[in-house]
Amino acid sequence: MNVHNDCRERYHKLYEKNIEKIKAKSSPYVNACREPAFEKFMQLGIPTTKNENYRYTDLSHFFNYDYKNYFLPGREDFLKAEQFRCNVPDLDTHGIILLNGFYPTLTDKLRELPGGIMVGSLNEAAKTFGDKIAQHYNRFINGDSDGLVHLNTAMAFDGIFVYVPSGVKLQKPVQVVNLVDSDNDIFNQHRNLIIVEKNADLTLIICDHTLSPQKFLTNAVTEVYVGEDSHFDIIRVQNEHNNAAKITHTFIHQEKNSTASSNNITLHGGLVRNSTHHFLGGEGAECSAYGLYLSDKFQHIDNYINVNHAFPNCRSNQLFKGVLDDMAKGVFNGRIYVMKDAQGTVAYQKNNSILLTDDAVMDTKPQLEIYADDVKCSHGATIGQLDEDALFYLQSRGIDRREAQLMLMFAFAHEVIQNINVEALRERMDSLVMQRLRGELSRCANCMVKCG
Amino acid sequence: MLIISNLKAAINEKNILKGVSLEVKAGEIHAIMGPNGSGKSTLAAVIAGRDLARITEGTVTFMGKNLLEMTPEERARQGLFLGFQYPIEIPGVSMMNFMKTAVNEQRKYKGLDPLSASDFLKIMREKKELVGIDSKLTNRSVNEGFSGGEKKKNEIFQMAMLEPKLAILDETDSGLDIDALRIVANGVNKLKTPDSSVIVITHYQRLLDFIIPDVVHVLYDGRIVRTAGKELALELEDKGYDWIRKEIETSGLS
Amino acid sequence: MENDQDKIINNVTSGEYKYGFHSDIEIDSIPKGLNEDVIRNISLRKEEPEWLLEYRLEAFRHWQTMTIPQWANLKIPDIDFQDIIYYAAPKKKQGGSQHANSIDPELKKTFEKLGIPLEEQNHLAGVAVDAVMDSVSVKTTFKEILAEEGIIFSSFSDAVKEYPDLVRRYLGTVVPHTDNFFAALNSAVFSDGSFCYIPKGVRCPMELSTYFRINAANTGQFERTLLIADEESYVSYLEGCTAPMRDENQLHAAIVEIIVENNAEVKYSTVQNWYPGDKEGKGGIFNFVTKRGLCRGENSKISWTQVETGSSITWKYPSCILKGDNSTGEFYSVAVTNNYQQADTGTKMIHIGRNTKSTIVSKGISAGHAQNSYRGLVRVLKKASGSRNFSQCDSLLLGDKCGAHTFPYIEVDNQTSIVEHEATTSKIGEDQIFYCNQRGISTEDAIGLIVNGYAREILNKLPMEFAVEAQKLLQISLEGSVG
Structure with missing residues (x-):
């Protein structure tokens, strides 16, 4: 209990010390949301393992720590960002970079793409698109039991803003390269807001990288509004070093007849916690939530997923898979919540994990909470090993046992990867997964995508 | 080529093979017949190296080497092929990748360079035509969503790709209609070279109308109780296995 | 059509509680409230040894530091623990001892009405019964016959007097008094229950059973069952319960502890039919039960089967600690909730030994405004190599005002183990009902058929006499609920 209070106090001080600086710019x-959010944070605190949603994930190691916090970027940060190049072959995207939670350009903070699409800094957009912000900012989060969401609302300064007007279908994905790079241990909190208006289409790729070996903690919130008849995909590729903690909260609000998918591919990272919320807020909406976690050493990867069926005739599908090696720990916490009048709901959930050693641990908690009767819901979870019959079949064709194991693990992972609808990225992921499984990506102070 | 002598094996303490002896010479086709539960599939699995059965006694040599000491993949690379009674579905592993890996592992073992992508595709095409497998099937995951007949054809296709010295076909005819049976049998016959051998494991005589055996064995209760020419299969078809059972019981063999 | 169906559902699920009568028996009870004096008083009345009183007091002191658990998916009204009578017993007739053949005729009548004759000659062959009313055991049948086999089957109070060493050795070893709020409360105030010891190598020749009846008003029932199966032994144990219809809620907080040694097996079946409250959710029993078995020996086995149809609130997780290598735990459950009933029930399977196996099959049926949750934990520890678990949790919804929820927790710490969990939630199949209708079966009967078919797998695990009873109970519980 003491640890808990200390922790709250630490962030109270941090808030007091920096809030005026943050507010000034x-x-x-956005400023009006800060104080109430901070009050909520002070009530809830940093989640502990007593919080049911964090039962298997202990954050204290990263939150009871003094980072050199800074809330505004300096000139050298901008220079670093200029040098970064993403080199996924054939991946043609509208690229933007976020460095330590800031949009690191001095000019051109908001870009207009064909069709009136706006891409750029949220801090800047909040000043020029006040009405859009007022309509959507801080509207879709659900932080009932999670103080970290409020801590972000209270103190986040910048992040990404994407706006797709009605009827516009963006062919090329928007790619956010999310870098953490500093000579100091840092704690960064950024905030993204994505607005996809009616009958529009957007694919967003977020690549999380750490470029220097310091201790990093990120607490990021992404809010997404998906309008009627629209389509939205978010693909997050995480590739951070073992001394980094990444906590993401993604809230996707879907209107009538919209479709959305989320895909969290965690290749590497010390402590990763992704919470993804799909709110099916109109009849006929559909969503898919995918996740893949490959971990070893002392890595800890936690996926929390909450699909809320609030209206009739919506469909959802969850598929999370992982391979755990060494002393790694995996957590899956999936929830299907069907509200009272959400008749005609179809919802599925699946979590499969493979343990490669006796020291690896998997904790899984698939949940169904159903308050309507005309539903078809199911979930399944397995924890086990590779299929011996399949291994023998491959061996009987002359394939080495080790190679056969790799083929099966790759196939296991591919079931998630195949849902990435950007071909170049999908192929890149396949090859990264293969390298990861072969252990070729285990040294990861420099980024895996060999960028920069 | 293959010499099995006094092979005994047990599954969960239950003796399944109770002393099987058999020799297959280069170029020969053998048929092993027998009622359900006589140990036919166990014999095939033991030769291929599936560790479900525990070998309690006996030896198996293949091309002069002790087969029982080898891993399943080593056996395969030596030129041993098992056509599975129930081919395994492996979701997510493409047929193409699967075969390419298998062929190149074998080449590596022989000290050859891996095939180039174009050479590999060329061979795939040839073999597909040879066994008459639909080219769409090879674009899918291994056996996933294949019908029973397609799975069996796929086994013969893999046999064509790997060119084994000895192929053991475990109930390759089960679940096939007469046309599929003919296609599968034709494939086997086309692939047969003067030096290669085949063991056909089957319940029924009908496959042996298409693949003519040199020698027919009857496996009963874990032992080979009779060995003769192809006429034995016809006799079995005529009289059924009860006839053998009775003879054995009266002779006090079992 | 829709309306018709709703009406039928309503009819099917609004069946009457058959056991809601109250017997006019003179009660000897202590005043309401809970404190150390009350506990001393209970202990004194039961003529208990000092160590047991100490055990109770320690539990009570611990309980005072605890709060009611909030994690279950239940709305639990505030319970005033000072407004409950912790000891009530049918008054002994002057000059007659309670356990002699001279049982109060009114008591005998009560149990007869419940289908539990206390006279051995009238009894179902092959079932020995310990009949418990409120805080005391009134009669244990077939004691002598069982004693010939060396089997001890008696009321808990008698066991404390006759076999204090056995009781002392095992009491609280599986469910310690610190385990949870209700276990602590029970450990402080438990009144009676059954004690059973099956010696080495003995296969119990008859079904043993305990029948619990709450009769007195404002009373809580806190029974305690302790069951020990020594090496190579086997016993099948049954448990049933009912209570009168009353507008106020009554508390039931029991503990069952089972210890199973090498190669022994215990089959524990429950048909729980406490008064569920009325159609508006008024009254009914709050049922907070801690049941746990320890498979201590190698190749030991515990099989829990439960049919839960009663109680206003059910909070119950019969569990297995699979400590011995190759030990097996099973949990088969049907839980029916109707009207305003709430159930949060499931199991825990803790795999400690090697090659341990567990199977969980849970069928939830929810109707009316009821909420029905499955909550289960499967934990495989690091050393439990080669362990297996399979769980199947299905929920069936009848009507659009009820809820069905599934909360499995799976924690695996061992590479060579396989854990599989599957769950489905669906409405009763309209095409199935139609199929039955087309064959001339009424919707009401069709639903009965379908629900029984759905629960069949579990009912088949019950001993014969209970299976028939349970099947009837299912139908009654759902009477007037269908659509």
């Missing part, structure tokens, strides 16, 4: 609307 933020829009009034």
Whole structure:
């Protein structure tokens, strides 16, 4: 209990010390959300393992720590960002970079793409698109039991803003390269807001990288509004070093007849916690949530997923798979929540994990909470090993046992990867997964995508 | 080529093979027949190296080497092929990748360079035509969503790709209609060279109308109780296995 | 059509509680409230040894530091623990001892009405019964016959007097008094229950059973069952319970502990039919039970089967600690909730030994405004190599105002183990009902058929006499609920 209070106090001080600086450069609307959010944070605190949603994930190691926090970027940060190049072959995207939670350009903070699409800094957008911000900012989060969401609302300064107007279908994905790079241990909190209006289409790729070996903690919130008849895909590729903690909260609000998918591919990272919320807020909406976690050493990867069926005739599908080696720990916490009048719901959930050693641990908690009767819901979870019959079949064709194991693990992982609808990225992921399984990516102070 | 002598094996303490002896010479086709539960599939699995059965006694040599000491993949690379009674579905592993890996592992073992992508595709095409397998099937995951007949054809296709010295076909005819049976049998016959051998494991005589055996064995209760020419298969078809059973019981063999 | 169906559902699920009568028996009870004096008083009345009183007091002191658990998916009204009578017993007739053949005729009548004759000659062959009313055991049948085999089957109170060493050795070893709020409360105030010891190598020749009846008003029932199966032994144990219809809620907080040694097997079946409250959710029993078995020996086995149809609130997780290598745990459950009933029930399977196996099959049926949750934990520890678990949890919804929830927790710490969990939730199949209708079966009967078919797998695990009873109970519980 003491640890808990200390922790809260630490962030109270941090808030007091920095809030004026942060407020001075933020829009009034965003500033207005800060104080109530901080009050909620002070009530809830940093989640402990007593919090049911964090039962298997202990954050204290990263939150009871003094980072050199800074809330505004310096000139050298901008220079670093200029040098970064993403080199996924044939991946043609509208690229933007976020460095330590900031949009690191001095000019051109908001870019207009064909069709009136806006891409750029949220801090900047909040000043120029006040009405859009007021309509959507801080509207879709659900932080009932999670103080970290409020801590972000209270203190986040910048992040990504994407706006797709009605009827516009963006062919090329928007790619956010999310870098953490500093000579100091840092704690960064950024905030993204994505607005996809009616009958529009957007694919967003977020690549999380760490470029220097310091201790990093990120607490990021992404809010997404998906309008009627629209389509939205978010693909997050995580590739951070073992001394980094990444906590993401993604809230996807879907209107009538919209479709959305989320895909969290965690290749590497010390402590990763992704919470993804799909709110099916209109009849006929559909969503898919995918996740893949490959971990070894002392890595800890936690996927929390909450699909909320609030309206009739919506469909959802969850598929999370992982391979755990060495002393790694995996957590899956999936929830299907069907509200009272959400008749005609179809919802599926699947979590399969493979343990490669006796020291690896998998904790899984698939949940169904159903308050409507005309539903078809199911979930399944397995924890086990590779299929011996399949291994023998491959061996009987002359394939080495080790190679056969790799083929099966790759196939196991591919079931998630195949849902990435950007071909170049999908192929890149396949090859990264193969390298990862072969242990060729285990040294990862420099980024895996060999960028920069 | 293959010499099995006094092979005994047990599954969960239950003796399944109770002393099987058999010799297959280069170029020969043998048929092993027998009622359900006589140990036919166990014999095939033991030769291929599946560790479900525990070998309690006996030896198996293949091309002069002790087969029982080898891993399943070593056996395969030596030129041993098992056509599975129930081919395994492996979701997510493409047929193409599967075969390419298998062929190149074998080449590596022989000290050859891996095939180039174009050479590999060329061979795939040839073999597909040879066994008459639909080219769509090879674009899918291994056996996934294949019908019973397609799975069996796929086994023969893999046999064509790997060119084994000895192929053991475990109930390759089960679940096939007469046309599929003919296609599968034709494939086997086309692949047969003067030096290669085949063991056909089957319940029924009908496959042996298409693949003519040199020698027919009857496996009963874990032992080979009779060995003769192809006419034995016809006799069995005529009289059924009860006839053998009775003879054995009266002779006090079992 | 829709309306018709709703009506039928309503009819099917609004069946009457058959056991809701109250017997007019003179009660000897202590005043309401809970404190150390009350506990001393209970202990004194039961003529208990000092160590047991100490055990109770320690539990009570611990309980005072605890709070009611909030994690279950239940809305639990505030319970005033000072407003409950912790000891009530049918008054002994002057000059007659309670356990002699001279049982109060009114008591005998009560149990007869419940289908539990206390006279051995009238009894179902092959079932020995310990009949418990409120805080005391009133009669244990077939004691002598069982004693010939060396089997001890008696009320808990008698066991404390006759076999204090056995009781002392095992009491609280599987469910310690610190385990949870209700276990602590029970350990402090438990009144009676059954004690059973099956010696080495003995296969118990008859079914043993305990029948619990709450009769007195404002009373809580806190029974305690302790069951020990020594090496190579076998016993099948049954448990049933009912209570009168009353507008106020009554508390039931029991503990069952089972210890199973090498190669022994215990089959524990429950048909729980406490008064569920009325159609508006008024009254009914709050049923907070801690049941746990320890498979201590190699190749030991515990099989829990439960049919839960009663109680206003059910909070119950019969569990297995699979400590011995190759030990097996099973949990088969049907839980029916109707009207405003709430159930949060499931199991825990803790795999400690090697090659341990567990199977969980849970069928939830929810109707009316009821909420029905499955909550289960499968934990495989690091050393439990080669362990297996399979869980199947299905929920069936009848009507659009009820809820069905599944909360499995799976924690695996061992590479060579395989754990599989599957769950489905669905409405009763309209095409199935139609199929039955087309064959001339009414919707009401069709639902009965379908629900029984759905629960069949579990009912088949019950001993014969209970299976028939349970099947009837299912139908009654759902009477007037269908659509």
